[in-house]
Amino acid sequence: MSVLVIDNGAYELKIGYATDDKNPAHFRVSNSITRSKDRRTYVGNEIENCRDYAGLTYRRPHERGQLVNWETQKAIWDNQFYGKTSKLVGMNGGKPVDPSETSLILTEMPYSLPALSSNMDQIVFEEYGFDSYYRCTPGSLVPWNDIRELYNDTSSRSSPVSECALVIDSGFSSTHVLPVVLGEVYWPAAKRINIGGKHLTNYLKETVSFRYYNMMEETFLMNVIKERVCFVSLKYQLDLEEAHINKRKSLLRIDYALPDYRTSKLGHIVKGATSSNDSNQVLTLTNERFTIPEALFRPSDLNLDQAGIPETAINCVKLMPEEIQSMLLSNVVLVGGNAVLPGYKERIREELQSFSPQGVNLRVGMPVDPISYAWQGGCRLGSQKDMLSKAYVTKADYMEHGVNLCLSRFGIKKMDNSIAMD
Incomplete structure (x- = not known):
């Protein structure tokens, strides 16, 4: 029985089969249905074939972290399970996923509403027919990795999961x-x-649109710029003063050449003094580079109490x-x-x-790949067949007891101090 692990994030799917390999193969897939200006529709990782990223619009299954649009989510999953362009199918020798012979480890956002969790359980068993299934939060999978490696700790590990x-x-x-x-x-x-990252991207869009160019429709591009040039300041007030006093000559300044969608789809950082010679429009960023991520440490910047x-x-x-x-x-x-x-x-x-x-x-x-680290923990759990068999719900049990079995098995468990210390 193969074990399929899906970290079902609001931005990306991390998907792959559980193996005993130290670096198991997996894929990161955009968890969205995207529409371009020429009215073409791209499901999941099909967005990689888009030629023009200008003005992309997204339809995502999640709203504020809650999975509310199953029509969209199911279309994305179908594309990964059965689609000809699916990397998962390609890794499986061209064979689509056979849910009846597959055990599934699936993540959901913390504090998901019970009704939405029940919808997920029904889709997994009644629509797809997976043989067995374990639903959990991404954070609970992290300790299944050997987190001692993150601290260069060479002490022995007594159990498969960190205490x-x-x-x-x-x-x-x-x-x-x-x-x-x-x-x-x-x-x-x-x-x-x-x-989260969505708020930072929107914050950057509004700031750039107010100060420089109108970027309110360029979500994809502004997210790329955020990932390439933004950083978290270790001396915020000093950097703010430096950017204000020496804006033109500041070491914090970066010139970003915007894409023309003929020679470049994503644009690029302009090196040295070549910005004046660049034929593309150039976006100059200084304090925006670190004031945007500062919202993670000061949510009041976004009017969050x-x-x-x-x-x-x-x-x-x-x-x-x-x-x-x-x-x-x-x-x-x-x-x-x-x-x-x-x-x-x-x-x-x-x-x-x-x-x-x-x-x-x-x-x-912090792991080398913090985005896929929870998926890697799920892969480690999937390779522990004895441990997984105690956690998952089989299809036969589900058909006999219904969604209440999943809610009781996967729901929030009370843990008193004595249990926590066992």
Whole structure:
């Protein structure tokens, strides 16, 4: 029985089969149906064949992190399971996925509404007919990786899953801080910040449109520019003064040549003094490079009455039993798309250090690929067949007991202090 692992993110799908390989093969697929200006429609990774990224419009299955549009989601899954252009099908020797002979590990966003989770269970068993199925949050899969490697820790590991970890998952729709103990999220202490990569992209669009060019319809392009030039400042006030005083000669200045969609689809960063000779329109960015990601640490910049990531993480730890608070601070793991921003890890470590009690051995780790790290944890779980068999629900059990079995098996579990310390 093959095990298919899908990290069903709001921005991207991470999908592949579970194997024992150290670097298992998987694919990242846009979780959207995209329409171009010439009215062509692209499902999932078909967007790679688009020639003109100007004015793309998106239809996504998720709204504010909740999977609400199953018509769209099912079309994207069908394309990956059965489509001729699917990389998953190509990896399987051209054979489409056979759900009746496949076990599925599928993630959903934390705090998903029970009715939406039930819809997912019904689709998996009644529409696709998977043999067995395990639904969980991405954060609960992270400790299945060997997180000791993130801290260069050579101590022995006594169980397949790390005992505890403080997972900071900053993704497309929101940011979650999840204390995970023995593979289970301790929900009374879990926290959510209503800011993610989508908000940063929209913030950059509005700022650039107000100061330079109208980019309100160029979501794809502004997201590319955000990923290429933005960073998290370690000395915010000093950088702000530097960008204000020496705007033209500042080392923080970057000139970005916008695409002409003939020779370039994405544009490029202009090197040196060639900006005046570049035939394309040039977008000059200085303080925008670091004031946009600063919203992750100051949500008040976007009129959100919430604390930033480090303060939220400390508040989360304080709600945990005292015996394991120091253990959580010694196993902080950063995942999600926003973690790839330069300076992100260093800024969180610096601010967590200032909030942490004296004498705590603070360790903040970030994997090489923070976007797919939860999927890799699911792959490790999928290779532990004995552990997985205790967690999943089979189709036969579902047909006998219905969706209530999935809700009770996969729902939020209460965990008292004694259980947390076992």
